[in-house]
Amino acid sequence: MNEKHVIEELSAYIDGEAPDPARIARHLQVCESCARHHMQLLKLSTHLHAMPMPAPRQEFLTRVMAHVAEEPVPSAGWWNRISFATPAWALGMVVLLVITALTGAWLYGPPSTPEPTQHIAQETIEPVLAPPDPSPMEDVGSYSADTAESVSYDELLAMLAEASVEEAEMSFFYDESDLDDQLEALDEQEIQALREVLSEYLQQSYTENNEG
Amino acid sequence: MHDLDDWELVAQTQAGNTQAFAELVRRYQAPVIHFCQRMVGSAQEAEDLAQESFIRVYRHIGRLAPKAKFSTVLFGIARNLALNALRDARRQGRNSAQSLEEQLVEPAASAETDRRARLKEIESALAKGIARLSPEHREILLLREMQGMEYDEIAKALHCRKGTVRSRLARAREQLRLRLVELGGDWL
């Protein structure tokens, strides 16, 4: 046998997940021991697939629904009005950029630019194009210094951290490699919702700080 | 209700329609209970775990978004609960592998045709073999071979990379093959 055996690749091969199935197929035609192994795995797979699945007892559904009836009606919190499935820190980037935009365009009266709405829109699109990089946090640092105490940065971070905990609980929704996709998945409506939520939040904390 | 897909049912549940959620339970109760039973052994415990899985999904339903298949989310929760249960059992000194094997039904008597009896025998051997695997190997085999999940979905449910799914599944199958040979698997 002048070729490498393929035993380790057979599992992926029978699932249609082997990177080079043609090479494996060729090897199986000329190598008896790999071919025997392949046949065993196929038999295993076929029999596992055919194992019977007992029907559940009738009471199961009744019991689950009785518990469901005791649960509070599902509702979406402020964070979810935006998009739960977006990783917290990615949303955080959007949040921070929106804040930066809002500071000039909304919080402190008419901005110097003639078209504030457009200005905000441009700012919020930006993170979609930006590579995953937490550095926008630094922008907020300088922003806080510029604008006194109008927004509690710690509070905002606490809110984001809280969102992260919930993300972690449901962590099977995404993995790191999805981040770019998810950033791009933020549509106009979500950005608008985010903007409204933040306006509310900023207005609240602005009022509180000015009263205090 | 039958013609709605899973995520349409989720949306209806989010809007307050509990009948939509009942349909989701109807759709997935058998495979989830079956998965849990193969994972932990006891039929009663499997029902409890499956019930808890559905309730947790309901609790979080306001936040679910169609980023994965609904079944992936459900099995992702079920396997977490099953692994926790196995961990607790191990801490309390209960031998889960043993209880898994004890609850196996013996092949039925000879009234059946030879072929059916033969199939029962293989089934029984497979169940024993699965029960002797590590929980990690057991769950990945069940998700792939019994639930028919794709590698991508398994990766999401187990929160690992697709490459890990490929290699772990290969090891799990090899372990099962060896156990069946041990059990005298001349049918292989």
Ligand SMILES: [Zn+2]
């Ligand atoms: Zn070979």
